[in-house]
Amino acid sequence: MSLQIRIEKTKTPKQKPDQNKLGFGQYFTDHMFIMDYTEGKGWHDPRIVPYAPLQLDPATMMLHYGQAIFEGMKAYKAKDGRILLFRPKKNMERINISNDRLCIPPIDVDFGVEAVKTIVEVDKDWIPEAEGTSLYIRPFIIATDPFLGVRPSQTYMFIIILSPVGAYYPEGINPVKIYIETEYVRAVKGGVGFAKTCGNYAASIKAQMEAKKKGYTQVLWLDGVERKYIEEVGTMNVFFKINGEIITPSLEGSILAGITRDSSIELLRSWGLKVTERRISIQELYDAHANGTLEEAFGTGTAAVISPIGEFNWNGNIITVNQGKIGEISEKLYNTITGIQNGEIEDIFGWTVEVK
Template structure:
């Protein structure tokens, strides 16, 4: 059976007014409907349903509120030039969400079923997908522990939800390189911790460093490893790449770095273009030395929101490292144009990354 046959759908009787495409911010407006499914130990996942978007009741003792047992994902639906609704590599998000579940001692779900449920929800609210260039419909699947219990143990009940939010273009005033502060005091994650899972606590713990960086005039934080504070991990909510002397380098996945889907796509694209790309440990000193030697050509972050975010400056240990004269690199722009082109149907999808919403 398909998800459509197993999901109860209740349409809203009070549709919301849709915002103008040029007034969209990130994550502030939500569509008319949401997907909900519950889990009970001994029964499994049950009661899959699409219902009107609304607040819900949660017991004050729910485990998620006290011990943070929750995971989430983020992806987008796009409207192509042919007015088709498509998703970009959503099966990778489903796999990663289940990996996060495993790390947080949460139950696995049927990835194929949830993907079909997601497509059904997007189809129900497809009129919310903005058509202006650079806009999209952000999709947020998440799972959280609901058992009322104050003991430190995995919950025996959970809820999965998917909500949708129309979002504007990430680069409203053009794709400009960002200034990054290298973090040497605070730590986002450690090997053996939850850094490779997409869980709420990772992001709550990163806010202090982000606040300090913004006060200093920097847009994002570049995290270093927890043990030696030498090796680069990731930038804010993005993975990071450096082009040095014609070769692209990105930190290898070590258990404390999130395995980004855009990261994976960039690596596959670079290999298809016969551009050398290496996953390995890379120190912040190596980057500053390469810049001093004139071999650091480009640096950029990768993620769902921005796709490609060029870096124009790094600040570390009282020193500034200006990259590519603060300009967008040729490779960064090519990657951005290619991935967004595939997402919107302007470029051929030679990799089978696009999934159509029926």
């Protein structure tokens, strides 16, 4: 895709927030990337402009029918001054998997990576350098036809915004408590569970709020048919170390193929550990806890990277993992992945991409 990205710099830069009080997703940088799609013309007019509200018709199809997808990735500033992205091509490839499921025109993967690199370069002064911080990158595509009727839109906007962030969970790298959902379902095979589309997350909010009232950080979803097989946490894929073997639910069409998940599997296998991708029931997890073979549990995702799990609640049955403490594998994975991401550990896998 031979498109030139036009850049319009802001005349009123924002005041940057305290790097030690960022939270997650609360602050946004000075600029955003926008590119339009028109049927018959394709993707066109890529530009970086001052961050500002979007002007949308009240009949915009995305608002009524949810034809929208998004991604999540991060930029890091290494101690030597380099700006690094972590596997950005994988994110752009996954955008097109979501696009295909939602009948959204694909983007050129290499151009998508170039767009990310360009806007990060423009707003590089926003990349925080405090420990545990990064610049979160949110690419997303929305349907923009002003039309009331269920069909694919003929126009779209591809947008990228940036947000300096700290830890996703208040617990940071300390173990989180997870509530196992048995009433509601998020996705089923044949649906859109494997796509990163807005409706998946909207479907999870009810259960998430109820879990929060009970004192739990997140919800672990079971399969939508038999309600017995473990799928994923709302914002993470999950892993369990049982009797020395690391098990993670297999990708069967209803859960997201996480990039941190894939990276963790590759790392674990490179360390000589046995990793198995298969269906695992909540009963099997409970039994492993009961007989003392459940050694660790952790989640993987872009936002939190690695999040140790210290407790599950399944219908009032409490499953305590590793005495509620961070496990050896969780800690090693976190330190290794974040070390590669921020340039402190040699990247033997070729995962990082330098912005400039």
